[in-house]
Amino acid sequence: MEFRLIDRIRERTALLRDDVRLGIGDDAALLAVPAGQELAVAIDTMVEGVHFLSGTAPAELGWKALAVNLSDLAAMGASPAWAMLALTLPGEASVEAQALFVDGLAEGFAELAQAHRLALVGGDTTRGPLTLSVAVHGFVPPGQALRRAGAQVGDAILVTGTLGDAAAGLRLLQDGQGSVDAAANYLIGRLHRPTPRVMTGLALRSRASACIDISDGLLADLAHVCAASGVAAELEAAALPCSPALLEKCAAQVAREFALSGGDDYELCFTVPAERLDAVREVLRGCEGGATVIGRIVAGSGVRVRDEDGHWLTPQRRGWEHFA
Secondary structure, three states: OHHHHHHHHHHHHOOOOOOEEEOEOEOOOEEOOOOOOEEEEEEEEEEEOOOEOOOOOHHHHHHHHHHHHHHHHHHHOOEEEEEEEEEEEOOOOOHHHHHHHHHHHHHHHHHHHHHOOOEEEEEEEEEOOOEEEEEEEEEEOOOOOOOOOOOOOOOEEEEEOOOOHHHHHHHHHHOOOOOOOHHHHHHHHHHHOOOOOHHHHHHOOOOOOEEEEOOOOHHHHHHHHHHHHOOEEEEEHHHOOOOHHHHHHOOHHHHHHHHHHOOOOOOEEEEEOHHHHHHHHHHHOOOOOOEEEEEEEEOOOEEEEEOOOOOEOOOOOOOOOOOO
């Protein structure tokens, strides 16, 4: 059964790359790193009931399991190349049900992989609670990888896309308000199928001073940049980019909380020296989603948020905590 499932995954995710000397089918893949490139590697795990709701469509899981990893590569300014997938399936499911699940999962995974010319080169299948682990590999020229350390006092803070959509989509599903209208569909789509900002990450090489992807919430993830860089951040709540769908489905205060700490956005948060800001904005005009200035780097530690009246806010939560 295990090998039949592997065959189904291989058939649906096939992509030829010259740097894949040997892919799925042996005890290990054989891969060639191009000369003059560094290898960026990231891994993420998604567990049913922790990272996604029971009953989520397999194709959505396949897309998202890869997307969250591509977002990590984007945050490093790396170009995607290869991936490995470890899949744990509940043993009580029938052979037919497992096959249907794997087919859907592979189709969602392959749809995103092919868009980024990424090859699935190996992995594993086993029995247990539904869990997906994906490891991705990408290339970056030496010395050009984006990092969390590097933000300097005076830098502008920017984010791609819009914030809070995924958290709102999750809330709608939890409240039993699924696909009720176009706005709800958009928010739920942002939860299930985030857009990894790979092109933006590539464009930020040698331009951004620091970068991170927003997985646990803006406040939590920007705090990691501040800690790594030895600085503080001040954000303007009025500048947070929110989608029309979010503002339609949520009260203004709730939308702001989602944007600050909701998580699962997989947008990029990055810092840029003031003298480079106009040039970076011009470069990013050609990247899907654009970017918005939301604050500045200052001396000190931590992240503070100022409201429209100039008062410092006390957010209800800072973001997702895995072991809280």
